[in-house]
Structure formats: structure tokens, C-alpha cells
Amino acid sequence: METELPSSCYTDATETTVQSARKKHEPAQAKKLNGDAVFRYLTTCFAFSIILILALMLYEMTGESMPAIKAFGWKFVKSTEWDAVQGIFGALPYLYGSVVSSVLALALATPLSIGAALFITEVAPARVGALVAPLVELLAAIPSVIYGLWGVLVMAPWLQSTVQPFLIEHFGFIPLFQGAPYGVSMLAAIFILMIMVVPIITSITREVLLAVPQSQKEAAIALGATRWETIKIAILPYGKSGILGASILGLGRAIGETMAVTMVIGNAPNISLSLLSPAYTMPSVIANEFAETTSKLHASALMEIGLILMLVTLIVNALARLLIWSVSRSAKGGAA
């Protein structure tokens, strides 16, 4: 792999950038072996390997998905039947599980994260903020398998013994809370995803809030606004697109999250309105079945799920990055 990446990047794409780079830094020209030229060539290749990796991923995923795409067409995303023995593959339950779990987790996580980020940057005394902010960042780095371990051994049993019986008894008339308390369920997945994405959204939102120019706040304070009014009229509107970007980035994480969700969601390909019943997601089915596929078509169907997952997260991440960049760029422009 080490030699494969750079060697396959000796393509025409690199040529043009070497030339443009050459224009920029006119080197003290050729002695024997031109170290600078070699160096430039090497670094160019390595930098372009990022684009190459991305392209390679898309190419491989698409190629491997082709048998399933040809065999099922649109039926793949509309059908609920998934039978590896008979060779019938429909991915709707996984799509449904991914969308419901990540969207609901995000709906719970976003307001909490914005509140916490505002507290850290605007309300808390500087010393408290300086203590909490790195703590939240540290938490964003905990591996998902550890969230999953806690989820399956502590949270799911607690949901089963306490929360779910309560919901069934008092809110059982709502279809969302009907059924039996299994513990491992869509609800457990939503909770664990919420706990996982909150530190991520909080720390990005905090960065966005820090980029709001001081003059913006001072203007509101000079007009006699209280702290909350300053937040409402000066800070939130300014950071709006960045905060939106932060939560979309959280959505990307939630959709792609594999280990923790696989451990708590119950892994049953149901489409059920009830949040208490077990469900399944796109990454979970890949994690559970990919190493033990029974046929070429089975592997290809899982690849197609991976391809869908990749395209969705690509779009979501690209959108989020653009929104966050737009805030930090305009903040820099405003400061100058």
C-alpha cells in the first residue's frame, strides 16, 4: 500500500500542479540531481493521494455494488424483504432504522448542545468555561465501542427495568410507546446516539460562538440588552449557519455510527412505529453480516448499503463543512 498510493498518483493531474507550483517558487535551477524537484513531486503525490483515496473508495464501492444494483434496481431501497438464503435483498428496514434513530437523536441533542455551548462561552465564569470546554472535547474522543459497552451492560437493562415499563404504563396509548420492554431497542439507540453526538455538536458550536465578533456583542450590550437578549439578537443570528453546520455534522456522525448502535439497537429488521421494539441500521447490518456473507449477491447487497451510507454522509458532511466555513470566513473578514 505504501508504494501503491504514490505510484498510482503519477498521473496527468499531478503534472499540472507541479507546474503551477513551479511558477510560485522559482528554484535555483538544476545542479546534479534536483532535490527540490523531487521533493515537490513527492509532496504533491502525497497530497493528491487524499483525493485518490476518496475516488478509490467511491470507485470500489460502486463497482462492488453493481451486481446488487443490476439485480434489484430501485426495488432494493423499497423492499423490506431480506433473505440471504433465497437471495432476496431489500434494504428499507435498515434505511428506516438509520433515518429514525439519527434524526430523533439529533432532535434531542441539538438544543442541549446549543444550550451547553452558550453556557460555556457566554454565561459561565471564564474559569468554569475553561474547565468544561476541554472536558467536553475529551469526551468527543471516547471510542464508540466504549459507549456501546456501557449502553448494552448498563443503559439497556435500566431502560428495560425502569424507563420502558413506565412509558408503557403511562403513555402506552401512543403508538410510539406500545409493546414489550426489551431494553435493546430503537429507544436505546436514540439515547446512546444522543449521548455520543452531544459533545461533538457542543464543541463545534462553541468554536462558532467564539468566532462571533466582539463588536457584535458590544453593540447589543450598549443598547441595554440583557445577556439573554444579547444572545438572542446578536450572537445566535450571527452564528446561525455555523450552528446548523455543527448539528448537520452531528447527523453525519449519527448516521455512520456503527459499534455503539449495533450493540444496543437489537438488530431486528423491523419497521415498527414503536420506539420500544428492536430495529436495525445500515452500518449495523454491514458490521454483523459482512464478514460472513453467504453469496456474491449477499456481499454485493451489503456493499450497496455501504455505498448509500457513504453517499449520504458525503453529502451531509460537505454541506456541514460549507456552512461552518462560511461562518469562520465571514468572521475573519469582519475582523479585518
Add this chain to the structure above:
Amino acid sequence: MMHGMTFRKTKNHLMSFVMLACTLAVLIPLGLIFFHIVKMGVSSLSLDFFTHIPAPTGEAGGGMANGMFGSAIMIAGASLIGLPIGILGAIYLSEFGGSKVSTGIRFAADVLSGTPSIITGMVAYTLLVVPMKGFSGLAGSVALAMIMIPIVLRTTEEQLKMVPGSLREASLALGVPFWRTSLKVTLRSAMSGVLTGILLAVARIAGETAPLLFTALGNQFWSKNVMQPMAALPLQIFSFAIAPYEDWHKLAWAGALVLVTVMFALSLTARYFGRSRHAR
């Protein structure tokens, strides 16, 4: 007028309280997770954990020595592949890159680091496991390297950009070739920041599980050959946590404690290096 003022003040206090409540709601579950990892982890941790391989199903005792060893090997392999690509790529972005090209590469790196890591595992599977006809530690290393590269690239670039141009000019004026200036002057003076990025990237891949599921696969026994299936600590935590045996759950908690401790040590060291450079 007075009434309006008190109403606004009350609302201000109320919203401050709501924001405090949000912060607590964020921190409490995370505090609970920590509490359980430390409590369950410490009580299951023993010397055996660091020296033995897992005991057979249903038997008490055993450890995750093979998993820790396998993780170390695969992280070293991933660093060997990922660090040169990431760091030299970053030199291109900060020293040579035209603005449009660099933006494209930066964007690709950001998008790549947001791609679910399980996809990386699938790609490494088709590129390495299938042609080589078998799961291997090497395939695991490559999958981890693909996660590492964009992180190292972006953090290193940020650090290189902070090196003042006058330093480069001074070196070039002394007749030092550009490539030596980049490596010996520019990169070296940004070293502490670069190290921060490297440590954070290592911490990130140390906990990755999904990309190893169908590359390294895992191994119940000692696995010292990188061309064979290899054990990894996160993989063991996963399979032991979902197994129905109390003894295995204990091992999983101990593994979690070790993993979290390693990650925090890496993060704190990274922070230390980061701070010494540009104190705020």
C-alpha cells in the same frame, strides 16, 4: 417601565438557568459512563489481564494481552503508512499548493474524515483481504492508516502555516535548498504542534473497531504474524460485551478502562505539546 425591566431580568435569569441545565444534562450521562468504566474496570483488572490471552468460554480469568499486542502492532503499521503521507502532503498544502487545488484537497480530507469508518473497512477488504485471500493485521493497518491520513494532514498543515515566512527566507538566503528548509527548518520549528496532531490521530485509531471487523477480524490466540488474522483490544471489548457470559463482561470492562486510560494519556500529552507552543 420598571415592570418591563424586571420581566426582562427574570427572563435573563431563567434562560441562564436553562443553559446551565443543558450543560448538566450533557455532562451527567458522560459522568455516569466514566463512573461505571472506572468502577467495573478497576474491580476486574488484574495482572493476568496484561499477560494472558482470553480464557475459554465460561471460564473465569484470562486477559487481553494478545489484543493489546495486536492493537500496538496495527497502530504502528498504520503510523508507518499514514504519517509520511499525511505530513508530506501537508507540506505540499502549506508550501507549494495553489489556493484552489489546496482548497480541494482540504475539502476532500474533511469529507474523508467524516466518512463512517466501517466504509474504510469495506474498502480495505476489497483491496487487500479479497486479493490476498485472507483477513490480516496488514489489512487492518491499511484501514486505520486511511483514517489517520486526513487528520494528520489537516493538523500538520495548520501548524506549518503558523511558522513565520521570515524563518524560511533566512534559511533559503543561507543557500539551504528548499526541501531541506522545509524538513529541517519549517517542519522542525512546528514540531510540537505536529506531534499534537499525531498523538490525536493515534488516539483516534486506537479506539476504532468497525474498520477492523473485516480486515484484521480478531483472533482468540496470540497473533504475531501480520499476514494472519490479528486480535485488537477494541474488537475484543466488542465481542465480549455482547457475549452472554458474566466473566467476559468483566474482561470487557477492564479492556475499556485500559483503552480510555491510554486515550486520555495521549490526549493530555497532546494538549501539553499544543500548549507549550501557542499559549492562549
